Amino acid sequence: MSAADYDAIVLGAGAAGMMCAAVAGQRGKRVLLLDHAEAPGKKILISGGGRCNFTNVNTQADRFLSANPHFAKSALARYTPTDFIALVNTYGIAFHEKTLGQLFCDGSAKQIVAMLLEECAKGGVDLRCGQPIGAVTHGDGRFTVRFGDQDFIAPALVIATGGPSIPKMGATGFAYDLARQFGLKVVEPRPALVPLTLGGDDVLFRELSGIAAPVEARAGKAAFREAALFTHKGLSGPAILQISSYWRHGEPVSIDFLPGAPQGWLTDAKRARPRATLRAALGAHLPDRLAETLADRLALPGELAALTDRKLADAEARLARWAFRPNGTEGFAKAEVTIGGIATAGLSSQTMMAKSVQNLYAIGEAVDVTGWLGGYNFQWAWASGHAAGQAL
Numbered sequence: 067m068s069a070a071d072y073d074a075i076v077l078g079a080g081a082a083g084m085m086c087a088a089v090a091g092q093r094g095k096r097v098l099l100l101d102h103a104e105a106p107g108k109k110i111l112i113s114g115g116g117r118c119n120f121t122n123v124n125t126q127a128d129r130f131l132s133a134n135p136h137f138a139k140s141a142l143a144r145y146t147p148t149d150f151i152a153l154v155n156t157y158g159i160a161f162h163e164k165t166l167g168q169l170f171c172d173g174s175a176k177q178i179v180a181m182l183l184e185e186c187a188k189g190g191v192d193l194r195c196g197q198p199i200g201a202v203t204h205g206d207g208r209f210t211v212r213f214g215d216q217d218f219i220a221p222a223l224v225i226a227t228g229g230p231s232i233p234k235m236g237a238t239g240f241a242y243d244l245a246r247q248f249g250l251k252v253v254e255p256r257p258a259l260v261p262l263t264l265g266g267d268d269v270l271f272r273e274l275s276g277i278a279a280p281v282e283a284r285a286g287k288a289a290f291r292e293a294a295l296f297t298h299k300g301l302s303g304p305a306i307l308q309i310s311s312y313w314r315h316g317e318p319v320s321i322d323f324l325p326g327a328p329q330g331w332l333t334d335a336k337r338a339r340p341r342a343t344l345r346a347a348l349g350a351h352l353p354d355r356l357a358e359t360l361a362d363r364l365a366l367p368g369e370l371a372a373l374t375d376r377k378l379a380d381a382e383a384r385l386a387r388w389a390f391r392p393n394g395t396e397g398f399a400k401a402e403v404t405i406g407g408i409a410t411a412g413l414s415s416q417t418m419m420a421k422s423v424q425n426l427y428a429i430g431e432a433v434d435v436t437g438w439l440g441g442y443n444f445q446w447a448w449a450s451g452h453a454a455g456q457a458l
């Protein structure tokens with residue numbers, strides 16, 4: 067194929083790029099899909115512990131963070147989890163709901179990549195991998211992309227190179243550089259769905275590394291009731307990963323260690339087991355070592371009978387709002403996604419096309435739309451990729 071024979075060039079053969087290329091290709095567009103990695107869909111392959119949590123049946127716009135919380139609505143409404151499940155079913159890929167609406171392959175994430183590649187093949191997409199993308203230029207209504215030592219030209223260009231989370235997987239901030247080159251604004255990117263690190267007084271909790279407990283984690287107005295995990299650096303587990311997207315440096319993260327316990331449970335415990343210690347009362351609900359550490363911190367030794375109801379009520383209140391002050395996150399190296407990215411203000415929510423540059427599109431994680439943990443980020447990749455694929 068000669069250089070000018072494409073209708074569109076899609077940069078990045080990840081979740082969003084493959085969906086976009088397949089949709090456009092199947093509409094009869096001649097699409098070139100480029101990636102610097104040796105193979106497409108690397109993040110899909112490692113996602114969901116190798117089983118790809120490919121969507122969430124509870125998808126709705128309020129499960130996404132963005133400077134404009136309304137931006138994602140249109141694309142999400144026009145390509146829903148039901149649409150993606152229908153595609154998965156067409157390929158006979160078995161799946162199950164693990165928890166909270168999260169759908170995972172029974173077999174392997176490889177099946178999702180194979181499906182997307184087959185969809186691209188059906189659309190006659192020309193997929194090329196393993197070369198660096200060099201200069202991208204624009205003039206006379208044409209985009210020219212340097213790929214390895216070749217130039218490719220097309221009247222439309224899609225930025226689908228994702229965010230910088232997990233650089234060792236080939237993730238880069240290329241999308242932002244390109245967006246800025248074309249005059250688009252970028253909302254400051256930061257790591258999200260990422261473990262938090264503890265220092266100062268909280269450092270003692272690192273000794274609990276490996277211990278998990280069901281908690282409610284809160285930061286600002288956000289709250290997630292799921293498991294938290296202590297690590298040798300600080301805090302992780304689904305509740306913490308979720309809250310990390312809402313947490314800002316300097317703010318506390320508050321943990322309710324007994325989110326299901328009725329008010330007054332500790333004074334009730336005193337009436338029921340007056341000879342028990344606070345540690346034993348906590349140990350009835352929490353892993354032993356966590357109970358021990360919390361009891362030590364609360365510094366109320368002796369039998370419950372010897373403690374006033376007031377002291378027990380104070381302890382209960384503290385256990386319900388235990389304030390950690392993370393000193394940071396484990397960064398892009400460990401972040402499942404990037405929050406922030408190409409500002410939605412410069413894009414059409416219908417088509418993902420830049421308002422200021424005709425036929426330039428941005429989709430997927432590169433855009434300032436970030437989902438909760440649990441399949442939401444792939445649903446955004448599919449939906450935004452589909453929206454652009456239909457508009458190309």
Ligand SMILES: Cc1cc2nc3c(=O)[nH]c(=O)nc-3n(C[C@H](O)[C@H](O)[C@H](O)COP(=O)(O)OP(=O)(O)OC[C@H]3O[C@@H](n4cnc5c(N)ncnc54)[C@H](O)[C@@H]3O)c2cc1C
Nearest residue numbers: 078080081082102113114119227228240430431441443444
């Ligand atoms: C460990 C892990 C587990 C995850 N699990 C889940 C999950 O189970 N469910 C879920 O919904 N989300 C999950 N995510 C998030 C999800 O993977 C991303 O949100 C999603 O892949 C974003 O799709 P995308 O197409 O925008 O970007 P990507 O899938 O990251 O694709 C971007 C593509 O662009 C290419 N690229 C990057 N820079 C360049 C460059 N400079 N030149 C050329 N090509 C480039 C990359 O090689 C890549 O192929 C997980 C993420 C990680 C890191």
